[in-house]
Amino acid sequence: MSGPRRExxxxxxxxxxxxxxxxxxxxxxxxxxxxxxxxxxxVAQAEPSPTFQPEQAAILRLCQAPLSVAEIxxxxxxxxxxxxxxLSDLLATELIESRAPIVRATLPDRSLLExxxxxxxxx
Amino acid sequence: MVRAESPPTDREIxxxxxxxxxxxxxxxxxxxxxxxxxxxxxxxxxVCGAIATLVVAVLSVALHRRRRAMRAQRAEYExxxxxxxxxxxxxxxxxxxxxxxxxxxxxxxxxxxNSPEEVMRDIVDADAANRxxxxxxxxxxxxxxxxxxxEEARRDSAQRAFVSVARRVQAIVNRQASELREMEDxxxxxxxxxxxxxxxxxxxxxxxxxxxxxxVLGGARPSRQWPKxxxxxxxxxxxxSRILEYQRVxxxxxxxxxxVGTSVEPLIHACAELLDNATRYSPPQTRVHVTxxxxxxxxxxxxxDGGVSLSExxxxxxxxxxxxxxxxxxxxxxxxxxxxxxxxxxxxxxMYQLQVSLRQSAYGGVRAVLIVPRDMITTGPAPGIAHGxxxxxxxxxxxxxxxxxxxxxxxxxxxxxxxxxGPVPSVAAPAATGAAAATSHAAPSAAAMEDDLPVVTxxxxxxxxxxxxxxxxxxxxxxxxxxxxxxxxxANGFRPGADEGADDGxxxxxxxxxxxxxxxxxxxxxxxxxxxxxxxxxxWDKGDLK
Numbered sequence: 001m002s003g004p005r006r007e008x009x010x011x012x013x014x015x016x017x018x019x020x021x022x023x024x025x026x027x028x029x030x031x032x033x034x035x036x037x038x039x040x041x042x043v044a045q046a047e048p049s050p051t052f053q054p055e056q057a058a059i060l061r062l063c064q065a066p067l068s069v070a071e072i073x074x075x076x077x078x079x080x081x082x083x084x085x086x087l088s089d090l091l092a093t094e095l096i097e098s099r100a101p102i103v104r105a106t107l108p109d110r111s112l113l114e115x116x117x118x119x120x121x122x123x
Numbered sequence: 124m125v126r127a128e129s130p131p132t133d134r135e136i137x138x139x140x141x142x143x144x145x146x147x148x149x150x151x152x153x154x155x156x157x158x159x160x161x162x163x164x165x166x167x168x169x170v171c172g173a174i175a176t177l178v179v180a181v182l183s184v185a186l187h188r189r190r191r192a193m194r195a196q197r198a199e200y201e202x203x204x205x206x207x208x209x210x211x212x213x214x215x216x217x218x219x220x221x222x223x224x225x226x227x228x229x230x231x232x233x234x235x236x237n238s239p240e241e242v243m244r245d246i247v248d249a250d251a252a253n254r255x256x257x258x259x260x261x262x263x264x265x266x267x268x269x270x271x272x273x274e275e276a277r278r279d280s281a282q283r284a285f286v287s288v289a290r291r292v293q294a295i296v297n298r299q300a301s302e303l304r305e306m307e308d309x310x311x312x313x314x315x316x317x318x319x320x321x322x323x324x325x326x327x328x329x330x331x332x333x334x335x336x337x338x339v340l341g342g343a344r345p346s347r348q349w350p351k352x353x354x355x356x357x358x359x360x361x362x363x364s365r366i367l368e369y370q371r372v373x374x375x376x377x378x379x380x381x382x383v384g385t386s387v388e389p390l391i392h393a394c395a396e397l398l399d400n401a402t403r404y405s406p407p408q409t410r411v412h413v414t415x416x417x418x419x420x421x422x423x424x425x426x427x428d429g430g431v432s433l434s435e436x437x438x439x440x441x442x443x444x445x446x447x448x449x450x451x452x453x454x455x456x457x458x459x460x461x462x463x464x465x466x467x468x469x470x471x472x473x474m475y476q477l478q479v480s481l482r483q484s485a486y487g488g489v490r491a492v493l494i495v496p497r498d499m500i501t502t503g504p505a506p507g508i509a510h511g512x513x514x515x516x517x518x519x520x521x522x523x524x525x526x527x528x529x530x531x532x533x534x535x536x537x538x539x540x541x542x543x544x545g546p547v548p549s550v551a552a553p554a555a556t557g558a559a560a561a562t563s564h565a566a567p568s569a570a571a572m573e574d575d576l577p578v579v580t581x582x583x584x585x586x587x588x589x590x591x592x593x594x595x596x597x598x599x600x601x602x603x604x605x606x607x608x609x610x611x612x613x614a615n616g617f618r619p620g621a622d623e624g625a626d627d628g629x630x631x632x633x634x635x636x637x638x639x640x641x642x643x644x645x646x647x648x649x650x651x652x653x654x655x656x657x658x659x660x661x662x663w664d665k666g667d668l669k
Contacts, residue, residue: 017353017357017361018360018361018364018387018391019357019361019364020300020304020321020324020325020328020361021304021307021321021324022321022322022324022364022369023360023364023369024360025321026370038312054356073311079307079308079311079312080311080312081307081311081312081314081317081318082307082311
């Protein structure tokens with residue numbers, strides 16, 4: 001990929017928390033992610049209880065009003081995959097509900113097909 | 124003989140007394156003999172008698188002298204023997220004192236960091252009792268001190284080498300960890316890459332813990348400093364993230380306190396070692412339970428596993444190891460035992476006044492209790508509970524709750540998870556709002572392909588997330604103007620009445636639609652999802668696929 005080099009944020013190690021993301025995500029092997037994307041809307045169905053993981057409780061608190069996955073990710077400052085993993089757990093226990101956003105087209109659109117075609121031609 | 128004890132001053136009298144009887148006897152005998160014999164022989168007999176008397180007198184005097192001398196000599200020898208015995212006894216006592224008092228004191232001073240010469244001066248020369256020590260003994264003490272000093276220096280340098288290697292590994296691991304965190308943020312949208320990154324991250328954390336252990340065993344303090352207090356929950360999760368089987372650890376009811384920055388790292392490390400012990404020596408299907416409650420002296424962190432119970436003997440051994448490490452003897456004691464964990468915990472608990480005890484668990488396993496002293500705890504503001512959540516406020520978007528509530532579908536109608544492209548039923552918004560809610564279609568499947576779409580990191584002034592600029596044209600310049608309202612797709616919705624196109628494009632009467640539209644545009648800044656921007660599609664196509 002010749003995409004622009006990802007810009008290097010000058011990571012301040014002091015700002016990081018001691019815990020690593022995989023602890024928040026839980027088990028890597030048997031985690032099956034729901035098909036959520038950035039614009040999927042999430043609504044909480046229950047109040048957070050103290051037994052939840054703090055991140056999940058925070059999601060439930062945030063999602064009293066519908067909120068997109070991207071926003072959750074930004075508010076929690078957690079990467080998208082972590083959020084989807086957390087949301088998958090919550091979805092599995094029916095504590096939240098996810099809804100696709102307002103989408104403008106559902107058919108594979110022409111530009112995408114053209115992009116594929118161009119890509120194939122270049123091979 | 125009788126007068127053996129007599130003082131030497133009256134020596135003359137005994138000599139006379141001793142000599143007198145034989146002389147008198149001989150004189151008498153001579154007199155009697157010369158009177159009895161014939162007159163012609165009287166003279167020779169008298170002469171012989173006189174000579175014999177003289178000889179006897181001389182002999183007895185000499186004999187007496189010799190006896191006296193012998194007696195004096197014996198007395199002198201006895202005195203000397205007594206003196207020598209006394210010397211031997213005192214020498215023995217000296218040796219004992221040297222071993223029991225002087226040497227330990229000297230070695231103690233040496234350990235504190237004095238040179239052997241200083242120790243000699245302070246211990247041997249400054250002490251009146253030791254000043255008279257013979258030269259050889261002084262030499263001996265000095266040599267022993269020199270040897271100990273050399274050994275100590277060698278051990279120190281070995282430990283320093285250990286520590287410096289460990290420090291370098293730690294530095295690399297820390298850098299790696301922050302790089303990985305960056306990559307995790309960057310590739311957060313691509314679950315496969317992300318999961319692999321997490322695995323690498325986990326492995327790196329394990330290496331880091333090993334390096335920390337080496338440093339601690341080398342007598343150093345943990346290198347990492349946390350500038351701000353960290354909540355106990357985060358500390359425990361930090362500990363979890365450094366062990367192999369972190370999935371088996373359950374955190375229950377963790378007291379809501381924060382740990383002061385300087386104590387965070389040692390506490391994480393000690394907990395990680397205890398957790399590692401707990402997960403390693405219990406069956407893989409059991410779970411390890413962690414609780415943290417406030418007690419009188421601070422916080423008691425209990426780590427309980429459902430493993431094989433520790434026999435009384437094994438427990439004693441483990442506690443012994445702890446105690447030994449707390450005494451901080453040396454690395455040789457570890458031997459080839461791979462169970463560094465207890466030694467590390469012992470060291471840490473000695474350095475930071477933690478108390479550790481191992482007990483029988485009610486579940487049959489081991490219950491390790493770590494008491495964190497009160498001065499490590501702060502009740503001051505900590506950056507939220509885990510990941511700064513508390514610090515970030517709730518979204519302040521201008522969403523109108525009353526309108527949004529309509530969007531919530533009835534319970535039980537979850538979107539089918541595996542079918543990403545399938546249409547999803549939803550509930551239309553009531554007509555009172557003037558616009559229908561969106562018909563929910565599944566997420567565009569193209570989203571999964573955008574693995575280098577950056578995470579949303581910036582916010583526009585109306586509270587919308589905005590992608591970070593990546594050197595491309597600004598968001599609005601190539602995206603917004605050429606984006607007509609999307610065409611409705613009536614054939615796909617379960618509810619044909621819900622026409623999302625109508626309110627999507629001009630969402631001023633429908634706030635959710637409006638912001639979602641803007642949001643979608645912002646998110647889909649990578650033009651592969653765009654429907655009507657063919658020219659820039661091509662540009663993207665060429666730029667990215669080559």
